[in-house]
Amino acid sequence: MQPDYWKKAQRELSRNCPTMKKLIAGYKGERGLSARGDGFYTLLRAIAGQQISVKAADAVWRKLEKSVVPLTPQSLLRKRDASLRKCGFSAQKVLYAKNVAKFFAGNHVDAGYWAARTDEEIIKELTSIKGIGTWTAEMFLIFHLLRPDVLPLKDLGLVKAIDPPL
Secondary structure, three states, rough: OOOOOOOHHHHHHHHHHHHHHHHHHHHOOOOOOOOOOOHHHHHHHHHHHOOHHHHHHHHHHHHHHHOOOOOOHHHHOOOHHHHHHHHHOOOOHHHHHHHHHHEEEEHOOOOOOOOOOOHOOOOOHHOOOOOOOOOHHHHHHHOOOOOOOOOOOOOHHHHHOOOOOO
């Protein structure tokens, strides 16, 4: 599902920025921004990918999906730490994954859970989970909740684009 603001944002950016106009025109027909998975899945996937290559993260994720069936907070919490370690999770990532699972199981998080909360409230709530930092919470806002006007100022790609090396 593409957010309501997507087409308007493309028009505004194209009208006001020559660089964005070229980029948007160059990607016509692309899918655009759309939500991915549920919140638990999204945050768990972020933890699996922390500080490793995309290829390694994909391998760890495939093993996790085969090991934890169904992939829900409750089934993850029932798994022994050693089983998660065999999937490629470090001891620290096992702890973080279980923290996320406890949060989702304990708060009965469903699709509407985040709707009435502001971006700031969501960031505060998510960063209270050990293993979830501000950057991950901001990515959650952008790519899971499809919130507009989120500017992740600590995103390395964004920082490099704004201030490229000479």
